[in-house]
Amino acid sequence: MTISDTRPDAGDRAAARRPSRLFRNLPSKIAMLPLIFTAVVVFLGGTIWTVVYSFTKSGLLPRLSWAGLDQYERLWSSRKWIVSIENLAIYGFFSLIGTLVIGFTLAALLDRKIRGEAVFRSIFLYPFALSFIVTGLVWQWILNPELGLQNVVREMGWTGFSFDPLNNPDIVMFGLLIAGLWQGTGLIMCIMLAGLRGIDEDIWKAARVDGIGTVKTYIRVIIPMMRPVFVTSLVLIGAGIVKLYDLVVAQTSGGPGISSEVPAKYVMTAMFGGQNLGQGFAASTMMLVMVVIILIPWAYLEFGGKKHG
Amino acid sequence: MADVGILATTKAAEQPVAALLDGPRGPKPVRRFSRSNIIIYGTLFVVALYYALPLYVMIVTSLKGMPEIRVGNIFAPPLEVTFQPWVKAWQEACTGINCDGLSRGFWNSFQILIPSVILSVAIASVNGYALSMWKFRGSEVFFTLLMIGAFIPYQVMLYPIVIMLREAGLYGSLTGLVLVHVAFGMPINTLLFRNYFASIPEELFKAARVDGAGFWAIFFRIMLPMSLPIFVVALIIQVTGIWNDFLFGVTFTSSPERYPMTVQLNNIVNSVQGVKEYNVNMAATLLTGLVPLVIYFASGKLFVRGIAAGAVKG
Amino acid sequence: MTLLNPSVSIKNLDLSFGAVKVLQNLNLDIGDGEFLVLLGSSGCGKSTLLNVIAGLLEPTDGQVWIKGRNVTWAEPSERGIGMVFQSYALYPQMTVEGNLTFGLRNAKVPKAEIAKRVARAAEILQIEPLLKRKPGALSGGQRQRVAIGRALVRDVEVFLFDEPLSNLDAKLRADLRVELKRLHNNLKNTMIYVTHDQVEAMTLADRIAIMKGGKIMQLGTPAEIYGKPQNLYVADFIGSPSMTFFDGTVEGDVIRIPDHDLPLGTYEFSQRPATGRPAIIGIRPEHVMTGDNLRSAPYTAEVTADLVEPMGSDTLVHCAFGGQTMRVRMDGQAQVKPGDRLMIGIDPGAASLFDKETEARL
Known part of the structure; x- marks a missing residue:
């Protein structure tokens, strides 16, 4: 075989000049400029900016005079913030459990080759198409103590019936939960249903041959197989919970009193209502920390294992 | 199970063969109202009610007059259908000082x-x-x-x-x-x-x-x-x-x-x-x-x- | 091997993805009008090499020359190549005609010229009635014809085929294989053909390059590859069912394998090993003699049939010999049952001998 030691650039009749590295694939790079700008400047830059300014004395306007952890100390000594965090924890816990259980149950029921699957699915999913504002306002009306659900039940004879979550500080978060679950479970059901449909038909055949009951097959065989779908659902629900804002604004406006305040609303009030920017930055940084706490185990589960595998 | 009606219509020559097949034969009869079906459809129906209710309430409430709402049942269909609320919402509802509707x-x-x-x-x-x-x-x-x-x-x-x-x-x-x-x-x-x-x-x-x-x-x-x-x-x-x-x-x-x-x-x-x-x-x-x-x-x-x-x- | 006037030349080609070396210092000259097949199992780098020749992958080092021109940095469309893909890769929303002409329209070829070339390609491939249809309405064989037509209209010297028949069923594959051979006989273009199917390789190729781990293990005519495999890998890879290999030692004019001393009088050594050197002898099932041929065999032995696989045209018999399960190909008419005793003959002249350590042909 011929061994020639001519380098590519020594080829005297090279058909094309090699462009410099920066200009190679240039149309692709130009086309991606909006993405690069959004990812780097808006998302990354914006986040860093807010985190940095959360350590300043910014009030009416952002200014770089350092305050150390003062904003965070003020934040965590604020009654409203503590209530917000508690509310989010309550809402988050029940929303997570409720959405997963209801979503999976509905998906499993729909997966039983039933008639009218499309109709049921449409009914379960349509709330997801609506704005949280619409959802909040409808449920505010249904839960209206004088004219809504409570009144209907009382008129039916149970005069002692009492269900007025939106005016009862102790259970107001459950009033929000009813609306939140109503809107959000359809999505999870859809994802779960897609997951169930992705499971090999032969698994069901094998379970039938082995004489394992339907419910037992779901619990012992199917759910463990759907781990990735559950992880995805968990992340989606988690990210949604932290962002909880519109629903509260529409359904309760944070009331009664401050009993249904949530962190996102605290941030908005501090930044755009109270001209208390430093508090807003510190509170939103805490929200970021919450998301990171949710995401790190997920990222570890999703990507950490594969690298060593 | 060998069904008499089917047997009668089969050709005579096949009858001896068919007669040999005792016991379960052909498709198993389906029970339409099995217990599991009742549970499945029952659950789906009740849950569907919860999901459909708000849309229904929105529609019926928006078609009622205020007097009817004050005395009536939130779930009852309107006695007297009126589109006035829709017109008002679209054209006249007020936000702050603006009253030109949604x-x-x-x-x-x-x-x-x-x-x-x-x-x-x-x-x-x-x-x-x-x-x-x-x-x-x-x-x-x-x-x-x-x-x-x-x-x-x-x-x-x-x-x-x-x-x-x-x-x-x-x-x-x-x-x-x-x-x-x-x-x-x-x-x-x-x-x-x-x-x-x-x-x-x-x-x-x-x-x-x-x-x-x-x-x-x-x-x-x-x-x-x-x-x-x-x-x-x-x-x-x-x-x-x-x-x-x-x-x-x-x-x-x-x-x-x-x-x-x-x-x-x-x-x-x-x-x-x-x-x-x-x-x-x-x-x-x-x-x-x-x-x-x-x-x-x-x-x-x-x-x-x-x-x-x-x-x-x- | 150096060709005086190669159509395609690969010079010192390297390609790595990160730390993984996919192609290693590859040199290959392909003659004008030659049908060269790149053969190997998946992951051997054969498709990668084809993609580098096409300009769809950039080499880490080295050069690609086509028709005396260094095209290492040229765009695929500037290299004077046409390419046919395994999945046909027809543009689904264009008609057959649109598919054939897309490249020419991009190159701003005059309309009359386009029409002339499409007519010629359609005639050669007998796809005239399909020109106005969309790929979705075509059968697999028709789609592949259109894909070949797309390469044909480009009027290029070099055709690249990336496993073009792998998506077709067995019968269609055999038919199109014959058509491709006829096409090459008529057009006399240079063709580089990637496949993992050794039957395709043997039937189509002027020369075969067998690749493994980004290197060429052997380059030669189908007869050379089959008859004189240069190393153990090629010997094992080519032939179905493959050779049976026996470990042994060369002792003068015999190779000593368990229970048998096979005479090597008829074997053509390329390098004669020292006595006592460990070696491996490989014997093809079809080279084991039975029945009437036995008389000419330099060595005979009696064995017991262990398992019999009738395949219609011939029958494969497994039997214990020299510490291995040896495969013997017999006539399809042969009546053999498991447990039968039969005489076999071995001619080491048709066998292949390899050094145990270097795995190279002796």
Whole structure:
């Protein structure tokens, strides 16, 4: 075989000049400029900016005079913030459990080759198409103590019936939960249903041959197989919970009193209502920390294992 | 089980054979009202009631007069159907000092929606195409960064964006709000398009390159014509997402005259002044929900496919 | 081997993805009008090499020359190549005609010229009735014809085929294989053909390059590859069912394997090993003699049939010999049952001998 030691650039009749590295694939790079700008400047830059300014004395306007952890100390000594965090924890816990259980149950029921699957699915999913504002306002009306659900039940004879979550500080978060679950479970059901449909038909055949009951097959065989779908659902629900804002604004406006305040609303009030920017930055940084706490185990589960595998 | 009626119609010659088949034979009889079926359909029906109820309540309340609402049952159908609440919600409902109804918010939303949707779908489709077929050093890093950004609470980035827009002279303007929608719609739609284009056989792309087509020629002449379904999915996601937005609308519009429909709706219903007109409120709520609802019921399976495609990987 | 006037030349080609070396210092000259097949199992780098020749992948180092021109940095469309893909890669929304002409339209070829070339390609491939249809309405065989037509209209010297028949069913594959051979006989273009199917390789190729781990293990005519495999890998890879290999030692004019001393009088050594050197002898099932041929065999033995696989045209018999399960190919008419005793004959002249350590042919 011929061994020639001519380098590519020594080829005297090279058909094309090699462009410099920066200009190679240039149309692709130009086309991606909006993405690069959004990812780097808006998302990354914006986040860093807010985190940095959360350590300043910014009030009416952002200014770089350092305050150390003062904003965070003020934040965590604020009654409203503590209530917000508690509310989010309550809402988050029940929303997570409720959405997963209801979503999976509905998906499993729909997966039983039933008639009218499309109709049921449409009914379960349509709330997801609506704005949280619409959802909040409808449920505010249904839960209206004088004219809504409570009144209907009382008129039916149970005069002692009492269900007025939106005016009862102790259970107001459950009033929000009813609306939140109503809107959000359809999505999870859809994802779960897609997951169930992705499971090999032969698994069901094998379970039938082995004489394992339907419910037992779901619990012992199917759910463990759907781990990735559950992880995805968990992340989606988690990210949604932290962002909880519109629903509260529409359904309760944070009331009664401050009993249904949530962190996102605290941030908005501090930044755009109270001209208390430093508090807003510190509170939103805490929200970021919450998301990171949710995401790190997920990222570890999703990507950490594969690298060593 | 050997059925007498079937046996009688079979030919005489086959009868001896059929007669030999004792015991269960042919398909097992199906019990239509088995216990498990009753549980399944019963549960689905009750749950469906919970999901359907609010839509029903919205509709019946919006068709009743206020006197009927005050004395009647929230779930009862209207005794006397009136469209007055709808007219009032559209034309006369008040937010603060403006009393020209939700129509103002509707047109504001419409003006925000059209450019936002077109721009974001256009950018996201090109992003997805470049990311799946024209990778360059660092392109995956930028994409990962964008996807991480999708999980950051919006509140963290709101104020810096206010400053950026103010510096660019766009704060409070329609353009500014459109750009915000484009930026925040980018992760999900880029992911959607990237996954779609990645599923197209690489050989098709190679064939086009051998045929001398470049970045834009391959995009417009090969890829676009074969990706109509994914464009519809992206359109559905963006239209419902932007129409339903409240947070950006309230943050990035400068005056109540420019509020999008959701913000105006909230202000109408949750205003503390005056007598609560529940029928008008529900008509207004329904009007605001109408656009996404129509899209949802018209698009059917594509909507499901859209959220499944976007969500499963997101 | 150096060709005076190669059509395609690969010079010192390297390609790595990160730390993984996919192609290693590859040199290959392909003659004008030659049909060269790149053969290997998946992951051997054969498709990668084809993609580098096409300009769809950039080499880490080295050069690609086509028709005396260094095209290492040229765009695929500027290299004077046409390419046919495994999945056909037809543009789904264009008609057959649109598919054939897309490249020419991109290159701004005059309309009359385009029409002339399409007519010629359609005639050669007999796809005239399909021109107005879309790929979705075509069968697999028709699609592949269109894909070949797309390469044909480009009027190029070099055709690249990336496993073009792998997606077709067995019968269609055999038919199109014959057509491809006829096409090459008529057109006399240079063709580089990637496949993992050794029957395709043997029937189509002027020369075969067998690749493994980014290197060429042997380059030669089908007869050379089959008859004189240069190393153990090629010997094992080519032939179905493959050779039976016996470990042994060369002792003068015999190779000593368990229970048998096979005479090497008829074997053509390329390098004679020292006595006592460990070696491996490989014997093809079809080279084991039975029945009437036994008389000419330099060595005979009696074995017991262990397992019999009738395959219609011939019958494969497994039997214990020299510490291995040896495969013997017999006539399809042969009546053999498991447990039968039969005489076999071995001619080491048709066998292949390899050094145990270097695995190279002796």
